[in-house]
Amino acid sequence: MTASGFWLRLQRERALIALFDLGRRKSYGLRAAKLYAFGVFAGYTIAITLTHGKERGSAIHALNHAALVSLSWVVGTLAALGTAQALAEQPERDALSTLSLQRGFPKSALLRARTGAATVRVARLVGAPALLLVLVGVARGSTLPWAVSVAPAVIVYASALGFALALLAHFSAELSPRHPRALLCLLVLGPLLISLAYPAVPSLPGLFSSLLSRLLAAGARLS
Numbered sequence: 001m002t003a004s005g006f007w008l009r010l011q012r013e014r015a016l017i018a019l020f021d022l023g024r025r026k027s028y029g030l031r032a033a034k035l036y037a038f039g040v041f042a043g044y045t046i047a048i049t050l051t052h053g054k055e056r057g058s059a060i061h062a063l064n065h066a067a068l069v070s071l072s073w074v075v076g077t078l079a080a081l082g083t084a085q086a087l088a089e090q091p092e093r094d095a096l097s098t099l100s101l102q103r104g105f106p107k108s109a110l111l112r113a114r115t116g117a118a119t120v121r122v123a124r125l126v127g128a129p130a131l132l133l134v135l136v137g138v139a140r141g142s143t144l145p146w147a148v149s150v151a152p153a154v155i156v157y158a159s160a161l162g163f164a165l166a167l168l169a170h171f172s173a174e175l176s177p178r179h180p181r182a183l184l185c186l187l188v189l190g191p192l193l194i195s196l197a198y199p200a201v202p203s204l205p206g207l208f209s210s211l212l213s214r215l216l217a218a219g220a221r222l223s
Contacts (some may be wrong), residue, residue: 029082033125037075040067041129048136057146060137061223064150065216067133071126072161072212073205077188080165083118084180087173111170118166119159119188127158146222153215161208168204 044067051059131154138147172183191203 003138014164018144022123029078029085030121033075033078033082036078037071038072041132042076044133045136048133048140051140056140057142057223058220060075060078060140060142061146061150061216061220062135064130065212066131068126068130068154068157068212068216069209071129072208074130075125076122076161076165079185080118083121083166084169084172084184087114087118087170088180090176113165115163115170118169119162121162122165123158123162127154130154130158143222146219149222150216153219157208157212157215160211164204164208171188 044063047063048060053059085110131151132153134147134151138144168184168187169180172180172187176183189206191201192205195201195203195206
């Protein structure tokens with residue numbers, strides 16, 4: 001495949017991802033996720049604005065960390081639940097499959113586009129408010145090196161979380177089209193509950209909590 005052919009294919013698949021994303025923006029789950037994301041941003045903006053004292057930089061960093069946790073497991077979960085339900089709806093599945101084939105896309109492109117749209121949706125809902133809070137932190141006196149360290153970490157974290165939740169949403173819709181949200185909750189919360197009794201058992205919240213702490217470690221030293 002030539003370079004021009006590769007870029008053309010990439011642009012076509014990006015357009016398909018955008019189409020899938022646009023078709024689900026009015027879903028109840030996504031609206032609820034957007035509303036909560038705004039609430040988290042507004043609440044932590046007020047908290048950061050009211051932060052004073054010599055340890056203000058460390059306090060702002062801690063508030064950004066806490067905001068990311070809230071965004072991850074409420075906003076991200078709401079968006080993933082809405083995605084799982086939408087993916088399980090047979091009329092939409094048939095319509096999108098037909099459209100994809102009519103436009104010359106292989107079935108594998110449809111799978112990639114559906115997963116990609118869900119990934120972008122969750123990553124945007126989690127990452128955008130968190131990045132805005134970084135700007136609020138800089139406006140309130142945090143250092144520029146702190147922001148330069150934290151901002152890329154937020155992007156990496158939000159993208160990884162979006163991809164993981166998108167895969168679970170797709171898996172839940174395929175395995176249990178009648179109850180995709182219940183299965184998704186089971187996949188996320190089941191290992192978490194087991195890990196409370198058996199800490200060696202990994203869980204998605206535990207893994208991403210560790211990832212977030214590692215990614216923000218450099219920012220903590222610069223705050």
